[in-house]
Every structure is written in structure tokens, then in C-alpha cells.
Amino acid sequence: MPTIDPNVGTTSLSLGARAAFDVLSGRLPLWNHFEGLGAPLLGEMQSAALFPPTWLLALPHGQVIEHALLQALAGTGTYLFLRAFGLRRGAALAAALLFEVNGVFAWLRNAVFNPVAFLPWLFLTIESLRAAAIAEAPLSGRLPPVCLGAAMAAMALYAGFPEQVYLYAILLIGWVVFRSAGMDARQIRRFVLDLLLTALLAAALSAPLLLAFAEFLTEAALSGHSEHGFYGVWLPSAALLHYVMPYVYGPIFDSPVPVIRSVWSAIGGYIGFMPVVLAFAGVFLADRRPVKVLLVAWIVIAVGVSHGLPGVYQAFMALPLARIAASFRYLNPSWIFCFAVLAALFLDRVPDLPRPVLRRVMAGAVAAALLSVALAAVPAFPAIGDLWKIATDVQAGFLIGAFVAVALLSGATLWASRRAETGRVAILLSALLIGEATAWFLVPYLSYPRTGTLDADAVAFLKANIGFQRVAETAGHRLGPNYGSLFGIATLHYDDLPAPQRTADHIRNHLDPYANPTVFQPWFPYLEPEQRADRETLFRERLPRYAQAGVKYVLGGPDIGAETAVRLEPQGHTPHAVAAGEWVEMTGRLPSGRAMDVSEVSLLVATYGNTADGWAKVTLCVHGDCADGVSDIGQAQDNSPLTVGLSRPVRIAAGQDYTVRFEKLDGERPLALWIRPKADATPFSAAGPGGPLKDGYAPEVRFTTHTGLTPVHRSPTMVVYEIPGVRDYVSAEGCTLTPVTRDRVDTVCTRPSTLVRLEVHMHGWRATVNGTPVPIGLSDDTFQTIELPAGAARVDFTYAPTGMNAALAAAAAALLLILAVLARSLGARLAAAIRGRPERAAAPGGATR
Structure with a gap:
């Protein structure tokens, strides 16, 4: 997988593109007609509807451009902050490049990605206002950093992931308190008032978003973000090793080991090994002790909260809103930034350190980092052992490579501190730091598919014929969650948080009792086999209700009216080859207990890359009542159902036994039936010429009944069916x-x-x-x-949310003020540069050591 969170497409791309299309068409992106029964778009937040980089999604490859822009913004902000804090250019640049390719950017590319870029800019704002307060700069000198900070804070909110902003705001508040130390009362008062003015301007600029979000919350389904939320949820201790060795468990989601999959599902980023080494080295030096204590304290608190550290976790959860934030995943940007700053603080000192001191510090730092890896590996050993037993060559390579990388980095670090020329040590350490970070950052990109064919036939048909009606989807045959919003096709199924509560209630009460309020999708992995079968039956029975909700079309396969003949486990596929003249005979009883009139029989087949040929015959018998049919195997798709229509429907009553005989009549190339372990004790047996099939296994057989759906279009991947009696929009x-x-x-x-x-x-x-x-x-x-x-x-x-006109007026006024102040400041700087003398007023980024 190229990313942990598929919301990079499900929400960020699909809903963001819908917002971009609205904005570029001259409309405020307030409402999305194409999601569910309609939903707020701006108030939904994750669409980042009024976030200017989102509008790049209207361009080809717009999301790549957006992400590159935000990464550059994150690096630039980090560099300017560290320069304002008094660090050398080289140290600031190394930390900036480290944060530009940090582990959050590598693993989470959905709306979580967006606000991370503004964290360094908010630190820069605090430093600039502190410097201005100490210098007793006039209001004209303090307004530029106020306006810059307000713009960046508003952008962080418009970026679409308030959890992220809330969690790193706690660190920002701690930084404000820390930087107030040593200032007199008058300076503190001016400093705090300027920060409050910054917050007020940011709130005014963000008023439309905050208003839309607040009103939506009063009518929204919030899933885990309500009541006690995520209280008591934290990462397993096996994730600690993941922070410093990002791919020790192999590529993203590549391991079936339950603990490893749970780590991948919940982790929010990594730091790598070299930042830990340089952070320890910085801590071992006596300079800037207070700031290092603060940074280390936040790392301990944030990582401790993510892993449920007793005492620390309970204290953090006492903060307002902390229980409804997924802190175990979204605290990562803040503590990763702390590591980047600690690394920069050490690199800044390297040129001034005598060689003996440098050698001693680096030896201690490498030893401490290796000890940290060893301690983190202890709780990970069981998972590593389980992985090693079943590891593929790729997984084993990543596992071994992770430890080899740590060894090589340790050796290179010690060599640089002992053998390299004094003036080059900082450069070499920076190269190791940036090189490691870049290598880990590139790994997910190598997981992207190199080729592929997009099936646009169904999209083109729907756009031309659907009008104002809606589409429903089925498992395996769909546009993809929320992609109806991208294409401009109203789609009943959705995946969004928050979601309208009325929509969720209507779906649960009238259409699908198994639906999740915020994730209404055709396939839910958490359902038991009996529940999945019941859900499929209810879908067919309730098609008239779907029509009453305006659903005109259903996207499905050729066996859309099919019911499972035998319940199977989701894993454990094994092929059972059937050559010409061979057969498989199956006897069973319907697991649902419902009577049905079977018109088609489907079996999941493997055609070995679409090379199987010949004809297949299926015969269905119930107490001597038999019907049969044949199908061209050459038309079957590999790893897809082979559907055979019967000469007439055969009725299977509740409790009756049936017999299905599958025969490969001719052909030179074999075909295989996929068989899987049975999931329950429903009577079923299968045998071929050589006797019974693998013990406890059965073919995937489905029976199709008449649904009343009319196929109106076929594309390479799906069939579009029309529901009769659809209710007009x-x-x-x-x-x-x-x-x-x-x-x-x-x-x-x-x-x-x-x-x-x-x-x-x-x-x-x-x-x-x-x-x-x-x-x-x-x-x-x-x-x-x-x-x-x-x-x-x-x-x-x-x-329009109530009060939207006033909110837009407030945002416009704040924007005009910010632009005017920043334009005047930039003009003054340009004029001073042209005259060849520095500006006298305090600069927003005034450096302080």
C-alpha cells in the first residue's frame, strides 16, 4: 500500500475536487448534492473546501502538486523559525529538510497532511512577537507578524483536520509559556496581547468555516468522536520500534500478523534513527538546557499518551476535548517537530565543539539510541517472531534491512565524529540525517502501481443518463467511496465523518439496518458471514425502498441477485483444477433458511490469466426437479464468477437439500474452482472424480433469483441495473x-x-x-x-449556515487588513533593500539566541 489511510482519495481527493469545481465555477462550496442524501461540504471539514491548495485538485495531478507545495511550506517555516531562534543556516536547513519529508507526510496523505505544514509557522509567529515585545517595537512593527500568524493559523483551520490543530496547539501554548520566562511584566503583557490579537484575526478569517462546522455538529453523526470518544484507546507497545525503524515489519499493511496490522492501522508517523541519535547528542550538551527540557518533556508526554502511559495518559485526557481526539495517531507531528528542533540544536553546536568532546558526545548518543532501539524491540519480539515464521522474501528483506540500516547509520555516525575533518562533521551528520529521512519517505511511493486501465464507461453512461437521481453500489462493483462527488454522480453510499444524522437514521431505519452512520458502504469487514448474507438478502428485498430514496441505478456484477449457497471464511483460497471431462458435484442446504427460485448458478473460477477454454455445464437438482445450462469459459474473467443460466428456474424450499454438478465439457486449457474453508456447520459436501475435495473446503457457489432489476449498460468492470418505479428527485x-x-x-x-x-x-x-x-x-x-x-x-x-453573510463579511475584513499590512511591510523591506540599508522597525523574524 502506498499510504496507511485511504482517505487520501476517499475524502481529500473526491470531496476536495468537488469543492474545487464549485469554487472555480463561482459558487461557495457549502453543500454537496452528490454524497448520500446530500451533505454539508464546507462544514464537513475534511474536504478543506476553502483551503486554497485544495483548489489545485481541479488540475491534472493536482493532489501531487498540492502535497509538494505543503511540504515546501513546512520546510520553509521550519527554516525560518530556527533562524529566528538563532541557529546557523546549515543546522536550520538540515532540520527543515528533515521536517519536509517527515513520517506523517510519508504515511498519511489525507486531510491529516494539510495542517502539519503550518506548525513551524506558528512557532515562528511566537518567536517574532516575543522579539518584538522585548524590543518594545511600535504597533506598526508588531502588526506584520500578527497578520502573518493569523493567516497561518486560519490556513491551519481551513486545511480540514481540526484534531491535528487542536493537539499541536497544546504544544504551542506550552511554548508560549516557556518563552515568556525572563521577560518583565510589561513585555509579557504586550506579548500576550499580540498573541490574542493574532488569535482574534485568525478567528475572524476562519469565521465561515467555524460557523459551518459548528452548525453541522448539531445535526451530525460523529461515530467515535462523541461521548467518551477514544478514551482508553492507545497504540500497542510494538509500535515503539516502528517509530525508529519505519519498515521493520515490512511494507505498509503487508503483514497478516494481527498485532502488526493493528499498529499499521493506528500509527500516525515515524521519526527514524538518526534524529534520535542527534537528539540524544543535543541533550548531552549543557547549552540551551531549558528549551531541551521542554522539547524532551513534550516527546515523553506525546509518546506516553499515544501508548497509554499511566498517569501521563489520565492527566492528558483531563484536557477539554482530549477524549474525542485520536491522540494516539495525531500527536505525531508535534513530537516529530520536537525531534527536528533537538537535532538542529546539536548540529548548530558541532562546529564549536572540540574533537574529544564531539567524539565523547557522539559515542554516548549512538549508545543511547541503540539502547532505545533495544528497549523498543523487547515488546516487539513476539510480533517479529510471528512475522519471521511466515515472512515472504520481501518481508524478510525489510526486517533484516531495518537492523542493517541502524547498524550502518551508527557506524557512519561514529566514523564521521572520529575521522572526518572538523569542518565537515556537521555536513556529514546532516547528510546522514536527510538521507535516511528521504529514503524512508520514498518507500511508499515505490508501492504505487506503474500501469493500469481506468474503466470510464460506467461513469460516462451514468453522467449522461442519471439526471437528478441517485446510484447505489454493491460490493466489488462501485465507483469507490465518495467518488460520485468527484464525477458529479449522486451516490447513495458514502464514507465521511461527520455525516448528517438524518441520513444515517433514514438508511438504518428504511434501507440497511447494518449500515454504519458514517461509513455506509456495500462491504463491511466486521460483519459475520450470517450478517453479510442477511444484508445481501435485505438489499434485494428492499430495492423498492431504495427507489423511493431516488435511487435509479444499481452498480453490480452479473450475479447481483445471487445468494451464497454455502458460507465460507474470507481467507484461505485454494484452486481446485478441473480438466476437460472432469466434474465437481456439490450437495448442500441453503444457509439462509429462505426459499428461492434459482435462475442462475455462479462459481468463482480461476482461468489462469484468461487462458482457460471450452464449455462449462451446470446442473441444479432439488428432489428430482433438475435444470441445466452451459457457458463459454473463454468469456469468463480470471478470478471472477462464472455465471451459468439455467433452462428454467428451480425452486429450493427452506430446509430442502440441493445438488449442483459442475462439468468442464471440453477445451485444452484447464479451469479451476476457487475453494475456501467453510464458515459454519450448514450441511454441504463436494467431491470430484478423485473423491471429496480438501477436507472442510467448498467452492464459492451462489444462486441467482429474479430481482426485477433491468441491466441497461455493461462496462468492463460492472453492470448498471435500473430499478423500476424510481421516485423523482x-x-x-x-x-x-x-x-x-x-x-x-x-x-x-x-x-x-x-x-x-x-x-x-x-x-x-x-x-x-x-x-x-x-x-x-x-x-x-x-x-x-x-x-x-x-x-x-x-x-x-x-x-447557507445561519449567519454566513456576517461570517463572510468578517473574513473579508480580516483578509483585507492582513493583506494590507503584509503588503506594506513587504514594500518597506523592498524599499530598504533598494536603498541599501536595513529597515529600522522590528522584523517579524528577528533572531534571538
């Missing part, structure tokens, strides 16, 4: 309706009537009839209704 008895857009409809009614609009109702929706505001009611406790007059009318719907 807007409807009203006795009226002729002409929808112009999703938010405007022209009506002509013979009598007063009620218009029903299949969009979820939330606070912020308003409607007018011929320009006159009218109240919006509820249908099915979900959809919007308004009263229509007799005759012709124009109906307009608009969505």
Missing part, C-alpha cells in the same frame, strides 16, 4: 415539474400541492416560491417539502 401531485438545477424547479399546478424534494433537510436550508420565502417541512422525517400554489411558480432552494 422532485415530485408533487397534480403538478408538472421542470427541474432546472438541483436547487431550482419550475412548477405548474392545477391546484395547491406539496412538493417533495429528495434532499436531506438540515438547518440552513431555505426556500422561496416566486421570490417569497416559504417554510420547509419534512417528509419521512428526512426529505424536504414545501407548499406550492396553483398555477405557475418558480421554486428556489438555497443552503
Whole structure:
């Protein structure tokens, strides 16, 4: 896998692109018609709808450009902060490059990625305002850093992941308190007032986002972010080794060992080995002791909270909102930044250290880092042992390579401190630091597929024919979570947090009782086999209800009406080859206990790269009532169901035994049936010419019944089915309706009537009839209704959180002020540079040692 979190596509790309399209079309990205039954877009936050880098998603490869821009921003901010703190250029540059390719950027590329870039800029703001307060700079000299800090704080909020900002804000507050030490009361007062002004400007600039988010929360399903949230959830101790040896367990999600998979699922980034070495070296030096104590303390607190360290964890959870934040995953950027600063503090001192002192410090630092690795490896040994027993060559290579890398880095570090020329030690250590970080950063990129074919047929058909109706998806045949938003196709299924509570309730009560409120997807891995089978049956039975929710099309395979004939475990696939003239006969009983009229039989087959040929015959018998059919094996897709239509439907009553005989009639190339372990004790047996199949295993057989769905389009990957009796997006008895857009409809009614609009109702929706505001009611406790007059009318719907106009005015005023101040400051700097003399006013980045 190239990333831990698939939300890089599910939310960041798909919802972000929808927002970009809205902005570039001249619309505020307030509402998304294409997700579920409709959902807020700006208030959803993860779309980062008004975050300017998000708008790059409208371009080809826009997300790559966006990420590169944010990484460059993170590196630049780190460099400027460390320079403002008084460090040499080389040390600041090394730490900047380290943070630019940090472990969060490597592993998490969804909305978590965005706010990380602004952490160093907020540290820079604090340093600049502190310097201005000490220098007693006039307001004109303090306003530029105030405005710069406000802009960066607002950008961090608009970036779309408030958890991240909240958690690193705790470190920023600690830094403010620490940097206030040594200042007199007057300087502290000016310092704090400037910080409050910065926060006030940032709040004004962020007002539209904060307002939209706050209103959405009152009507949202929040999943684990409500009540006690993530209290009591932390990383297993096996993750400690992962921080310093990022791929010791192999590539991302490449190991089936449960503990390792749980680490990959919850971890939020790494630091690597060299930053730990240089951090220890910095701590061993006596200079700048207070700042090092603060940085080390935060590392201990953050890592301790992530792993449930007794006392530390409980104290941290007492902070407001801490229990509903996934601190075990999202504290990483702040403590990784602390490591970068500690490394920079040491590199800054290297040129001044006598060689004996340098050798002694580096030997101690390497020893301490190796001891840390050894201590972290102790709780990881069981997982490493389990991995080693089943490791592939790739996994074994990563495991061995991780320890070899640590050994080589240790040796190179000691060599540099002992043998290299004094003036080059800092350069060599910086090269080792940046080289290691870059190597680890590049590993996930090598996991991206090199080639692929996109199936655009279904998308083109849907865009041309769906109108204002919706699409439902099935497991294995879908656009992908939220990708309907990217393509402009309204899709009932969604994966989002937060999600409208009314949508979640309607789906659970009317459509799918197994649905998760924030992840309504066709396939849920946490369901038991019986629940998955029941869910498939309910989907078929409730298709008329889907139609009443405006669903016109269903995306599926050729066996969409199929029901599992035998429940199997999800893992353990084994091929059972069937040559020409051979057969497999299966006898069983339906696990669901429901009667069904079977018109097709499907079996999961392997065609060895689509090379199998010949014809297959399937015969289904129930108490002597038999029907059969044949299918061309050459048309079957590898590792996909081979569907055989029967000459007529065969009824299987509840409790009746059935027999399925599969025969390969001819052909030169063999075909294989995929068999898997049985998941329950439902009667089923399978045998071939050589006797019973592998003990406890069975082919994946499915029976298809008539669903009432009509196939209307076939693409290489899916079939588009139409549901009969679909309810129009807007409807009203006795009226002729002409929808112009999703938010405007022209009506002509013979009598007063009620218009029903299949969009979820939330606070912020308003409607007018011929320009006159009218109240919006509820249908099915979900959809919007308004009263229509007799005759012709124009109906307009608009969505905007309450007070949005005032919030936009506040944001515009704050933006104009910030731009004016920064433009004036930049102009003054340029003028001073042209005149060849420095500006007298305090600079935002004034250096202090």
C-alpha cells in the first residue's frame, strides 16, 4: 500500500475536487448534492473546501502538486523559525529538510497532511512577537507578524483536520509559556496581547468555516468522536520500534500478523534513527538546557499518551476535548517537530565543539539510541517472531534491512565524529540525517502501481443518463467511496465523518439496518458471514425502498441477485483444477433458511490469466426437479464468477437439500474452482472424480433469483441495473415539474400541492416560491417539502449556515487588513533593500539566541 489511510482519495481527493469545481465555477462550496442524501461540504471539514491548495485538485495531478507545495511550506517555516531562534543556516536547513519529508507526510496523505505544514509557522509567529515585545517595537512593527500568524493559523483551520490543530496547539501554548520566562511584566503583557490579537484575526478569517462546522455538529453523526470518544484507546507497545525503524515489519499493511496490522492501522508517523541519535547528542550538551527540557518533556508526554502511559495518559485526557481526539495517531507531528528542533540544536553546536568532546558526545548518543532501539524491540519480539515464521522474501528483506540500516547509520555516525575533518562533521551528520529521512519517505511511493486501465464507461453512461437521481453500489462493483462527488454522480453510499444524522437514521431505519452512520458502504469487514448474507438478502428485498430514496441505478456484477449457497471464511483460497471431462458435484442446504427460485448458478473460477477454454455445464437438482445450462469459459474473467443460466428456474424450499454438478465439457486449457474453508456447520459436501475435495473446503457457489432489476449498460468492470418505479428527485401531485438545477424547479399546478424534494433537510436550508420565502417541512422525517400554489411558480432552494453573510463579511475584513499590512511591510523591506540599508522597525523574524 502506498499510504496507511485511504482517505487520501476517499475524502481529500473526491470531496476536495468537488469543492474545487464549485469554487472555480463561482459558487461557495457549502453543500454537496452528490454524497448520500446530500451533505454539508464546507462544514464537513475534511474536504478543506476553502483551503486554497485544495483548489489545485481541479488540475491534472493536482493532489501531487498540492502535497509538494505543503511540504515546501513546512520546510520553509521550519527554516525560518530556527533562524529566528538563532541557529546557523546549515543546522536550520538540515532540520527543515528533515521536517519536509517527515513520517506523517510519508504515511498519511489525507486531510491529516494539510495542517502539519503550518506548525513551524506558528512557532515562528511566537518567536517574532516575543522579539518584538522585548524590543518594545511600535504597533506598526508588531502588526506584520500578527497578520502573518493569523493567516497561518486560519490556513491551519481551513486545511480540514481540526484534531491535528487542536493537539499541536497544546504544544504551542506550552511554548508560549516557556518563552515568556525572563521577560518583565510589561513585555509579557504586550506579548500576550499580540498573541490574542493574532488569535482574534485568525478567528475572524476562519469565521465561515467555524460557523459551518459548528452548525453541522448539531445535526451530525460523529461515530467515535462523541461521548467518551477514544478514551482508553492507545497504540500497542510494538509500535515503539516502528517509530525508529519505519519498515521493520515490512511494507505498509503487508503483514497478516494481527498485532502488526493493528499498529499499521493506528500509527500516525515515524521519526527514524538518526534524529534520535542527534537528539540524544543535543541533550548531552549543557547549552540551551531549558528549551531541551521542554522539547524532551513534550516527546515523553506525546509518546506516553499515544501508548497509554499511566498517569501521563489520565492527566492528558483531563484536557477539554482530549477524549474525542485520536491522540494516539495525531500527536505525531508535534513530537516529530520536537525531534527536528533537538537535532538542529546539536548540529548548530558541532562546529564549536572540540574533537574529544564531539567524539565523547557522539559515542554516548549512538549508545543511547541503540539502547532505545533495544528497549523498543523487547515488546516487539513476539510480533517479529510471528512475522519471521511466515515472512515472504520481501518481508524478510525489510526486517533484516531495518537492523542493517541502524547498524550502518551508527557506524557512519561514529566514523564521521572520529575521522572526518572538523569542518565537515556537521555536513556529514546532516547528510546522514536527510538521507535516511528521504529514503524512508520514498518507500511508499515505490508501492504505487506503474500501469493500469481506468474503466470510464460506467461513469460516462451514468453522467449522461442519471439526471437528478441517485446510484447505489454493491460490493466489488462501485465507483469507490465518495467518488460520485468527484464525477458529479449522486451516490447513495458514502464514507465521511461527520455525516448528517438524518441520513444515517433514514438508511438504518428504511434501507440497511447494518449500515454504519458514517461509513455506509456495500462491504463491511466486521460483519459475520450470517450478517453479510442477511444484508445481501435485505438489499434485494428492499430495492423498492431504495427507489423511493431516488435511487435509479444499481452498480453490480452479473450475479447481483445471487445468494451464497454455502458460507465460507474470507481467507484461505485454494484452486481446485478441473480438466476437460472432469466434474465437481456439490450437495448442500441453503444457509439462509429462505426459499428461492434459482435462475442462475455462479462459481468463482480461476482461468489462469484468461487462458482457460471450452464449455462449462451446470446442473441444479432439488428432489428430482433438475435444470441445466452451459457457458463459454473463454468469456469468463480470471478470478471472477462464472455465471451459468439455467433452462428454467428451480425452486429450493427452506430446509430442502440441493445438488449442483459442475462439468468442464471440453477445451485444452484447464479451469479451476476457487475453494475456501467453510464458515459454519450448514450441511454441504463436494467431491470430484478423485473423491471429496480438501477436507472442510467448498467452492464459492451462489444462486441467482429474479430481482426485477433491468441491466441497461455493461462496462468492463460492472453492470448498471435500473430499478423500476424510481421516485423523482422532485415530485408533487397534480403538478408538472421542470427541474432546472438541483436547487431550482419550475412548477405548474392545477391546484395547491406539496412538493417533495429528495434532499436531506438540515438547518440552513431555505426556500422561496416566486421570490417569497416559504417554510420547509419534512417528509419521512428526512426529505424536504414545501407548499406550492396553483398555477405557475418558480421554486428556489438555497443552503447557507445561519449567519454566513456576517461570517463572510468578517473574513473579508480580516483578509483585507492582513493583506494590507503584509503588503506594506513587504514594500518597506523592498524599499530598504533598494536603498541599501536595513529597515529600522522590528522584523517579524528577528533572531534571538
